[in-house]
Amino acid sequence: MKLLLILPRNERGFWGKVSKKGKAGFVRLNLPTIAALTPKEWDVEILDARAKPVDYDAKADIVGITGFTTEMPSAYEIADKFRRKGVKVIMGGVHVSALPDEALTHADAVIIGEAELVWHKALEDFKRGELKQKYKAEHLCDMKNMAAPRRDLLDRAMYLSGFNTLQATRGCPFNCDYCAVTAFFGNEFRVRPVKDVIEEIKGFDTKDFFFVDDNIAGRPKYAKELFKELIPLKLRWGSQASITMAKDPELLKLYAKSGGKYVFIGFESLSQKNLEKMHKGWNSAKGYKEAIKKIHDAGINILGSFVFGLDEDDKTVFKNTFDFIMETGIDAAQFHILTPLPGTVTYGVLEKEGRIIDRDWAKYHTGEVVFQPKSMTIDDLQNGYYWIFRKTYTINNILKRSLRSPKGITYRVAMNFSYRKKALRMPDVTGVYYI
Numbered sequence: 421m422k423l424l425l426i427l428p429r430n431e432r433g434f435w436g437k438v439s440k441k442g443k444a445g446f447v448r449l450n451l452p453t454i455a456a457l458t459p460k461e462w463d464v465e466i467l468d469a470r471a472k473p474v475d476y477d478a479k480a481d482i483v484g485i486t487g488f489t490t491e492m493p494s495a496y497e498i499a500d501k502f503r504r505k506g507v508k509v510i511m512g513g514v515h516v517s518a519l520p521d522e523a524l525t526h527a528d529a530v531i532i533g534e535a536e537l538v539w540h541k542a543l544e545d546f547k548r549g550e551l552k553q554k555y556k557a558e559h560l561c562d563m564k565n566m567a568a569p570r571r572d573l574l575d576r577a578m579y580l581s582g583f584n585t586l587q588a589t590r591g592c593p594f595n596c597d598y599c600a601v602t603a604f605f606g607n608e609f610r611v612r613p614v615k616d617v618i619e620e621i622k623g624f625d626t627k628d629f630f631f632v633d634d635n636i637a638g639r640p641k642y643a644k645e646l647f648k649e650l651i652p653l654k655l656r657w658g659s660q661a662s663i664t665m666a667k668d669p670e671l672l673k674l675y676a677k678s679g680g681k682y683v684f685i686g687f688e689s690l691s692q693k694n695l696e697k698m699h700k701g702w703n704s705a706k707g708y709k710e711a712i713k714k715i716h717d718a719g720i721n722i723l724g725s726f727v728f729g730l731d732e733d734d735k736t737v738f739k740n741t742f743d744f745i746m747e748t749g750i751d752a753a754q755f756h757i758l759t760p761l762p763g764t765v766t767y768g769v770l771e772k773e774g775r776i777i778d779r780d781w782a783k784y785h786t787g788e789v790v791f792q793p794k795s796m797t798i799d800d801l802q803n804g805y806y807w808i809f810r811k812t813y814t815i816n817n818i819l820k821r822s823l824r825s826p827k828g829i830t831y832r833v834a835m836n837f838s839y840r841k842k843a844l845r846m847p848d849v850t851g852v853y854y855i
């Protein structure tokens with residue numbers, strides 16, 4: 421039996437793209453994990469439709485597709501074409517779990533929630549000709565003895581430094597309104613046994629890797645145990661974490677000592693009112709500067725994330741945020757337009773208020789306005805986003821941030837130039853906006 425797993429294309433966004441030379445950023449673990457959960461008697465292939473055209477005549481008994489909301493139009497197109505050829509299609513992932521009935525208009529079956537507990541059953545049913553429409557795990561999976569993702573099925577040549585990714589924890593102890601993490605992974609913050617994580621890392625073919633966890637510091641005691649075990653391996657890594665990590669000097673020290681070179685932190689907004697409204701009030705805007713200094717002093721680079729279009733944001737938000745980034749020396753920054761992803765609280769609120777103005781999922785990549793903002797116009801939000809992205813990544817501004825200290829400069833410069841490439845793909849609104 422042949423299982424063909426497909427990662428769809430992202431038609432419009434700035435994230436998750438494959439370069440003209442066919443190079444991708446970080447490996448997403450979804451399909452390699454599904455492949456690892458598939459019984460040995462199956463022949464499994466992973467096709468990355470971002471890099472290779474889909475061959476609809478390829479031999480496949482069943483096709484599995486997953487993707488983010490922005491990839492859904494591509495995912496549905498691929499699913500429709502295979503089904504027209506008589507091949508069964510099964511879909512899963514965050515978007516499909518939020519809107520399973522929508523997905524079922526393009527797929528024969530859907531996996532709702534984590535696949536670990538139901539994937540076997542779906543394949544068994546398929547083999548018996550009894551595939552059901554919905555497979556939903558009744559509880560969250562235990563993270564002990566997890567199958568290592570089948571990285572051997574990926575095209576290694578597509579990835580430079582982002583090939584070795586792994587997950588040590590699932591979920592996040594917080595529940596911010598616009599974020600799909602807790603909606604998908606549940607309220608429980610789960611961790612893998614440290615020894616399992618270390619075993620997986622020891623199998624990597626490079627010294628660099630990335631924890632794809634949503635909050636590696638979500639349980640400080642666990643994080644410290646993990647970091648201590650990493651120290652003797654002398655590796656280099658990065659992850660995402662909440663700014664609460666700055667409150668714990670021991671955690672910061674171990675993060676850096678174990679090879680943690682950079683951390684992705686969601687600052688989201690400089691307005692405490694915005695943070696309170698999105699249930700992220702534990703992020704203290706007043707305390708950002710001090711927290712940034714502590715993280716920098718520990719020798720860790722910061723990649724900050726900011727969201728625009730929250731109800732308290734008027735058009736001054738872009739200049740204020742830019743000034744803050746330059747003043748605090750945040751090493752690199754990622755910007756997002758508030759996007760009501762299905763399944764999130766934000767989606768429900770904007771839907772109820774009649775403020776969702778565009779339901780073309782391809783535009784849900786956080787770089788296009790799909791809702792009516794409260795305190796500025798749609799054009800202001802869109803142009804402000806382009807403006808801050810380009811302004812943050814001018815050569816002058818990159819140098820100002822990168823030269824703040826010789827320590828970690830290589831990472832800073834590399835991060836900045838990779839974001840600069842994205843920034844230069846955005847329209848230049850100089851003269852239209854602010855400058």
Ligand code: SF4
Binds near residue numbers: 594595599662686700
């Ligand atoms: S802290 Fe980050 S990962 Fe956790 S719920 Fe908030 S946005 Fe999502």
